[in-house]
Amino acid sequence: MTQFPDLTSFSLEAVLTILGMAAVTYGMRLGGLLMADRLPQHGRWAHVLERLPGAVLISVWVPSALSAGAIGITGAAATVITMALARNLFAAMAVGMVLVGVGRYFIGN
Amino acid sequence: MSRPGQTENQIQNPLQNQSQSGHFDADTIRRGALACLPLLPSTIIFGAVLGVLAAQRGLSLGELLFMSLAVFAGSAQFVSVDLWRETIPSATIIIATAVINMRYILIGASLRPVFRGRPLWVKVTGMHMVADENWAVSMTQKDLANPGFLLGGGIFLGVVWATGNTVGYLLGGGIPDPEVYALDFAFTAVFAALTIGMWKGKVDLLPWIAAAVGSVIGHYTLPGTWSILAGAGAGVLVAALTWREDMDDDSLEAEFAVEGRDAYGAPEGTNAAKPATETAMETGQ
Numbered sequence: 001m002t003q004f005p006d007l008t009s010f011s012l013e014a015v016l017t018i019l020g021m022a023a024v025t026y027g028m029r030l031g032g033l034l035m036a037d038r039l040p041q042h043g044r045w046a047h048v049l050e051r052l053p054g055a056v057l058i059s060v061w062v063p064s065a066l067s068a069g070a071i072g073i074t075g076a077a078a079t080v081i082t083m084a085l086a087r088n089l090f091a092a093m094a095v096g097m098v099l100v101g102v103g104r105y106f107i108g109n
Numbered sequence: 110m111s112r113p114g115q116t117e118n119q120i121q122n123p124l125q126n127q128s129q130s131g132h133f134d135a136d137t138i139r140r141g142a143l144a145c146l147p148l149l150p151s152t153i154i155f156g157a158v159l160g161v162l163a164a165q166r167g168l169s170l171g172e173l174l175f176m177s178l179a180v181f182a183g184s185a186q187f188v189s190v191d192l193w194r195e196t197i198p199s200a201t202i203i204i205a206t207a208v209i210n211m212r213y214i215l216i217g218a219s220l221r222p223v224f225r226g227r228p229l230w231v232k233v234t235g236m237h238m239v240a241d242e243n244w245a246v247s248m249t250q251k252d253l254a255n256p257g258f259l260l261g262g263g264i265f266l267g268v269v270w271a272t273g274n275t276v277g278y279l280l281g282g283g284i285p286d287p288e289v290y291a292l293d294f295a296f297t298a299v300f301a302a303l304t305i306g307m308w309k310g311k312v313d314l315l316p317w318i319a320a321a322v323g324s325v326i327g328h329y330t331l332p333g334t335w336s337i338l339a340g341a342g343a344g345v346l347v348a349a350l351t352w353r354e355d356m357d358d359d360s361l362e363a364e365f366a367v368e369g370r371d372a373y374g375a376p377e378g379t380n381a382a383k384p385a386t387e388t389a390m391e392t393g394q
Binding site for chain 1: 147168169170171172174175176179180181182185189197199202203206207210211212213214215216217218219220221224232233236237239241245246248288289290291292293294295296297298299300301302303304305306307308309312313316317319320321323324325327328336337338339340341343344345348349352
């Protein structure tokens with residue numbers, strides 16, 4: 001380590017870029033909520049909104065399990081099954097991660 | 110986090126029982142933080158990997174920490190820091206951030222029941238520290254989580270994330286490869302496990318299959334994180350198509366429903382939530 005990293009050095013360009021990133025991200029977080037507030041509380045829209053979290057969640061992990069290969073798919077399946085049986089997040093994660101870790105060690109990706 | 114007037118609000122609030130009490134009370138924030146504990150190892154290691162990358166790309170530690178707390182979105186930060194150069198390509202970075210984080214529109218929308226009947230300032234303050242992880246953990250709480258629970262998880266993840274950034278930045282390397290300990294798989298695992306908690310019955314089956322199929326097709330045909338939007342879009346479409354009149358349920362979502370306009374527009378502290386039956390009677394539904 002040649003020099004201590006400077007905590008207080010901020011370039012204007014960097015700060016503006018980060019503020020831009022923060023503004024679009026926060027805008028979408030709050031905007032999504034406020035838009036949903038204006039949707040009807042009953043009927044088709046409410047039904048769709050209730051299905052939304054599951055659909056988003058599945059779309060986040062299914063592709064990443066696939067791209068982790070056969071071991072990833074096996075690990076994800078084991079995680080889901082453990083969670084369904086034990087209803088324990090920590091146990092479910094541990095089973096999946098140990099399986100993937102051990103699998104990678106012995107079989108490789 | 111006690112604010113003047115909060116106690117009064119609590120007494121007036123007819124939904125004061127269970128998760129509805131208080132906006133951001135300390136105990137709920139603590140519970141939310143603890144619920145994200147299983148994510149500590151992977152968050153700190155990935156934070157450190159980002160720290161190493163940021164040091165190589167010429168960000169100062171201050172700029173990195175500012176980014177981590179102001180943007181607070183892991184995958185977008187990885188892409189942005191990777192794009193970072195001496196002359197910062199600001200427009201490219203901001204557009205990439207917007208595209209990668211577009212899922213937060215959906216995540217924000219799905220948080221409606223968590224913020225139901227809360228004043229606008231709670232929504233404005235509560236929506237910043239929303240990452241995929243504390244969102245998923247909050248959405249699967251048995252008694253529907255409240256904004257404090259969500260914020261607690263967010264603060265916890267933010268502190269861990271920034272700590273990891275600092276460690277990685279200072280070490281400048283020598284961080285264990287996340288893949289060796291399957292730490293990269295931790296995010297897949299936590300989301301896979303929490304999916305179980307989101308199951309509300311048979312009505313979920315077709316939208317979920319559509320989401321899985323849509324995201325897989327998107328994964329092979331679209332760049333980056335567009336697969337999330339493809340999957341969510343397919344799920345939403347199928348949910349809309351499979352809805353029938355008789356599906357309106359008496360679940361928590363429906364039971365505690367208030368008119369969105371009232372909840373949104375009401376001045377702070379005056380928006381006592383009404384049960385769905387009352388609201389329905391008033392609006393003549």
